[in-house]
Amino acid sequence: MSGQKPVTPSPDGLASSIKATKTRGLPPVHLWNPPFCGDLDMQIAKDGTWSYLGSPINRFELVKLFSSILKKEDGKYFLVTPVEKVGITVEDAPFIAVDFEAEGDGQAQRLSFSTHVGDVAVAGPDHPIRIVIDAETDEPSPYILVRANLEARIDRKSFYRLVDIATHLDGWFGVWSGGQFFPLIRSDDLPG
Numbered sequence: 001m002s003g004q005k006p007v008t009p010s011p012d013g014l015a016s017s018i019k020a021t022k023t024r025g026l027p028p029v030h031l032w033n034p035p036f037c038g039d040l041d042m043q044i045a046k047d048g049t050w051s052y053l054g055s056p057i058n059r060f061e062l063v064k065l066f067s068s069i070l071k072k073e074d075g076k077y078f079l080v081t082p083v084e085k086v087g088i089t090v091e092d093a094p095f096i097a098v099d100f101e102a103e104g105d106g107q108a109q110r111l112s113f114s115t116h117v118g119d120v121a122v123a124g125p126d127h128p129i130r131i132v133i134d135a136e137t138d139e140p141s142p143y144i145l146v147r148a149n150l151e152a153r154i155d156r157k158s159f160y161r162l163v164d165i166a167t168h169l170d171g172w173f174g175v176w177s178g179g180q181f182f183p184l185i186r187s188d189d190l191p192g
Contacts, residue, residue, distance in 0.1 A: 026068050026147070027068055029069055029070070029071045029080050029148075030071075030148055032071075032080050032082050032085075033085075034081065034082060034083050035084070035085065036078075036086075036087070037085060037086050038086060038087070039086065039087040040052075040079065040087065040088055041053050041054075042066075042079070042086075042088040042089070043088065043089040043091065044077075044088070044089070044091065044094050045091050046091040046092040046153075047096070048116045050063045050066065050067075064118060066079055067094070067117040067119075069081060070094055070150060071085075071148070071149075071150075072149040072150055077089070077090045077094065092141075092153055093143055093152055093153040094150055094151070094152075095115040095117060095119060095150065095153070096115060096116045096152055096153055096155055097113040097114065097115055097152040097153065097154040097155060097158055098116050098155050098158065099113070099114045099158060100112060100113045100114065100154075100161070100162075101114075102165060106176060107176050107179060107181075108176075108179075109165075109175070109176045109177055110122055110123075110178060111123040111162075111175065111177035111178075113127075113144050113146075113152065113154070113158070115146060115152045119146050119152070121145070121146045121147070121152070123175075123177035123180075123182065124179065124180055125179075125180055126145075126178075127144055127178075128144070128145055128180070128182065129142060129143070129144050129154070129175070129177070129182040130142070130143050130144075130145075130182075131183070131184055131185070140184070141153060142159050142162070142184070162184065166184055168187050169181050169183075171186060171187050171188070172184075172185070173186070
């Protein structure tokens, strides 16, 4: 339809749209496939800070709301509502796992991770832990899958706590959770 201006997505419009759905818990973003409305100048920094137009979003409730409508498709991140889909930039992982609780021992151990936006994920087959080693620095970056293609980078203090409770299995040093062993580093590569 010529003569009509394209709709410019805005954070306020997204927030209003998602509040109107009145869902309990996380919205069913996996069921929503609205048309792409363009990119939004919104970014999630490596430290988990959300910003819009270069300024941090300081209202936790707004960040939590936006995090609930985050979706990853084909390696790209989007905020989606039933009627619109906008692209955003994510430097590393969209979430930060800021703490975890360990219950049980050995193979019966359960590790419950909490993110900076209030998500909780129990490491196991549905929420695996993975480690990426930086090719230049050899520094490990640990991640846990939180929900549908969305990961949290495990913060440094939590990673050190994981190392404290880790054990050896088949040449690997790692942790048990949810009946699954997650290798952190090869046993041979541990410092003497």
